[in-house]
Amino acid sequence: MIDVIAHDTKTGEVVLVMNEPDKWDGSDARLLALQERFNAYVSFLLDGEMVSEHRELAGKPARIEVRCAHVPDPRAIELLGMIHDQLAFQEIKMEVIVKDRQPMGRDSVEPTN
Secondary structure (H helix, E strand, C coil): CCCEEEEECCCCEEEEEEEECCCCCCCHHHHHHHHHHHHHHHHHHHCCHHHHHCHHHCCCCEEEEEEECCCCCHHHHHHHHHHHHHHHHCCEEEEEEECCCCCCCCCCCCCCC
16 A cells, blocks of 8 residues: 655654656546545555554654655646645645656645745
8 A cells, every 4th residue: 555664864854755657647537546645645644554553663754755766747746736736735745756856736736845
């Protein structure tokens, strides 16, 4: 379900990595799949599953990294922005990283924290 679970010793954060290797096609199906994956990641963090599987990570702040092989299309960018804002209410950071590029800030196009 979760692609990678790590502990960032520099920030002290639990990092959940979501790999997105495919090209973005702007389809409803692709956006729904992305939203469902985020729901699963957030549920893993908030419903106690992470703590039950990784007690050493209990109480640490969380960050979800979306690692993309391709720049997201406009519809995906819009959805990622909305997800970013909703996660902030749960005190979960989100970062979008496109392969071979630096993380992009919310003000440029892609959501990040």
